[in-house]
Amino acid sequence: MPFNKRYVDLVRFYEFDLHDLSVAFRRKAVNLYGPDPFRGKRIGRFGKRGPVTFNSVKVGHKQQDRGVMNFVEIEPIRGHFIVGGPEGEPMLRARVENSFRTEVEQFFDCVQAQLDTASIYRGNAVTAMREFLDLSGISMDRLVYNSKVMRDLQANIWTLIEQPEQCLSANIKLHRRILFSGMFGSGKTLAALVTAKKAVACGWTFIYLEPTVDQASGAINFVLDFASKYQRAVVFIEDVDREQRHNDSFALGRIMTAIDGVISKNQEVIVIMTTNYADRLAAGIQRPGRIDKIINFDRFYAEDVEKLLRIVIPSEFLSSDIDWAEIVKSCAGYTPAFVNEVGVGAKLAAISEAGGVTPRVTQQMLTELASDLQVQYKACSAESVGFKR
Numbered sequence: 001m002p003f004n005k006r007y008v009d010l011v012r013f014y015e016f017d018l019h020d021l022s023v024a025f026r027r028k029a030v031n032l033y034g035p036d037p038f039r040g041k042r043i044g045r046f047g048k049r050g051p052v053t054f055n056s057v058k059v060g061h062k063q064q065d066r067g068v069m070n071f072v073e074i075e076p077i078r079g080h081f082i083v084g085g086p087e088g089e090p091m092l093r094a095r096v097e098n099s100f101r102t103e104v105e106q107f108f109d110c111v112q113a114q115l116d117t118a119s120i121y122r123g124n125a126v127t128a129m130r131e132f133l134d135l136s137g138i139s140m141d142r143l144v145y146n147s148k149v150m151r152d153l154q155a156n157i158w159t160l161i162e163q164p165e166q167c168l169s170a171n172i173k174l175h176r177r178i179l180f181s182g183m184f185g186s187g188k189t190l191a192a193l194v195t196a197k198k199a200v201a202c203g204w205t206f207i208y209l210e211p212t213v214d215q216a217s218g219a220i221n222f223v224l225d226f227a228s229k230y231q232r233a234v235v236f237i238e239d240v241d242r243e244q245r246h247n248d249s250f251a252l253g254r255i256m257t258a259i260d261g262v263i264s265k266n267q268e269v270i271v272i273m274t275t276n277y278a279d280r281l282a283a284g285i286q287r288p289g290r291i292d293k294i295i296n297f298d299r300f301y302a303e304d305v306e307k308l309l310r311i312v313i314p315s316e317f318l319s320s321d322i323d324w325a326e327i328v329k330s331c332a333g334y335t336p337a338f339v340n341e342v343g344v345g346a347k348l349a350a351i352s353e354a355g356g357v358t359p360r361v362t363q364q365m366l367t368e369l370a371s372d373l374q375v376q377y378k379a380c381s382a383e384s385v386g387f388k389r
Contacts, residue, residue: 007079008101010094012108015229016115018090019057019130022067024114025083025092026054029074032110039073041080059120061132077104122230125196125206128213128223133206135197143194144308144336145187146299156293157195157234160270161202164232174232174268177259177290179240181278182297184380185337188274191297192236195272205230209237216242216251220258224269232268240273256290298335302328305339312343313361317350322363330370338373345369 014021029037040050053070073080079096092111094104125133143150156178160167164174180188196206207230209216209223216237227233241252259271278294305328310318331339346366350359 006097007095008098010092010096010101010104010108012092012112014090014092014112014115016090016119017121017130017226017229018084018088019055019067020115020120021090021092021111022055022069022083023057023059023065023120024111024118025081026066026068027118028107028110028114029068032107033074033076037074038068039075041071041073057120058130058132060124061134063132065120079104119230121226122205123200123203125200125208127208127210128219128226129210133193133196133208135193135200138190138193138197140194142311143187143190144304144311145191145297146301146304149295149297149299152293152295153191153195156295157270157272158198161195161198161204161232161234164202164268173266174270175263175266176270177263177292178270178272179278179291179294180272180274180297181294182274182276183335184276185335186297186300187336188297189238190336192238192272192274195234195236199234203232205233207233207235209235211239211242216240216255220255224258224262227269228262228265228267234270234272237271237273239275241275241277260290300334300336300339304336305331305334308336308339309343309366312340313347317347317359317361319360319362322361322366326363327366327370330367334370334373334377338377341373342366342369345372 016024026038038052040052042049052068052072054066055069056064057067059065067083069083071080071082077096077100079094079100082093085091085093092108094108096104121130125135127133145153156176160172160174160176167174180191182188192208196208199206205227207223207227209219213219216239220237223235223237227235237255240255262269262271278296302325306324309327331342334342346361346369347359349365349369350361354360
């Protein structure tokens with residue numbers, strides 16, 4: 001549209017993700033101007049209009065909505081809008097007739113209010129790919145950790161999330177860098193999911209950088225920027241050393257530098273990282289000032305084994321003559337994931353042999369299943385798994 005004194009250019013930046021902005025723009029336009037207010041760009045002065053660019057946006061677990069992107073007109077406003085900047089910045093631009101200036105500025109304010117009160121991401125648990133986590137099956141009742149691990153989780157993470165104002169009044173900043181250390185299956189991811197559920201319940205945003213994302217060191221800047229926009233936030237980075245294990249010796253340093261940048265700005269972001277190989281991380285990475293707390297999930301003792309099996313196996317399934325000392329001995333060294341599998345396997349064996357009556361889990365079932373898992377456990381514990389010196 002050629003420059004004309006009748007028209008004015010308006011620009012508004014938003015501290016939200018562009019997908020969030022696109023949905024808020026569409027929702028507010030529909031709310032103010034009716035169910036179908038959008039028109040695409042006219043091809044030629046009197047030609048046909050092109051299509052409006054809608055994008056499908058996930059707004060919850062198994063929930064989707066539409067957002068508006070790029071060029072669009074809204075009736076009855078004379079002029080046009082562009083959703084998103086040239087490099088994908090979260091911004092709105094408008095060129096409209098002067099007589100609509102006040103109305104459009106008020107519309108921009110309404111979009112801001114929509115984002116402030118109904119952001120699709122703030123206070124939710126999402127992945128780096130903007131997928132929403134399903135936390136419906138996550139419960140504190142399923143947690144079985146050594147008491148030291150539970151105290152460390154509560155003191156160093158959950159207290160910040162659940163009692164932020166009290167922490168601030170005690171001059172404790174709402175940012176921490178925590179490393180979860182432990183073998184495969186020791187419960188690090190489950191602790192993160194419980195943390196996610198607590199975060200959402202307290203209005204924090206939880207962002208999960210999943211291990212399936214290629215080049216975590218490249219994705220970390222986006223994830224931390226996302227967390228900054230939606231703070232108070234928790235960022236969870238699984239297998240933080242994965243690229244180091246694949247011969248990129250600088251990857252972990254890039255991740256830590258990016259995290260330090262967020263922390264140095266006193267942003268209210270807790271960063272949790274996991275590793276299966278804490279002993280192979282550079283000492284400089286683990287020093288106080290780079291990592292505030294290392295929580296060792298490999299602490300799993302005899303009483304923890306029995307406690308977990310009693311949670312996994314219904315009490316009415318258990319034979320009364322089980323010698324738990326022998327069961328604990330047969331599970332010696334196992335992580336919670338392996339102990340859990342002993343319980344699940346025992347339930348299946350009991351159901352298959354019950355013949356329609358109440359299943360009965362016996363000591364023999366438990367010890368045999370524990371023995372059967374030895375080969376798998378040794379394979380997961382082998383030094384060659386996923387790592388080369």
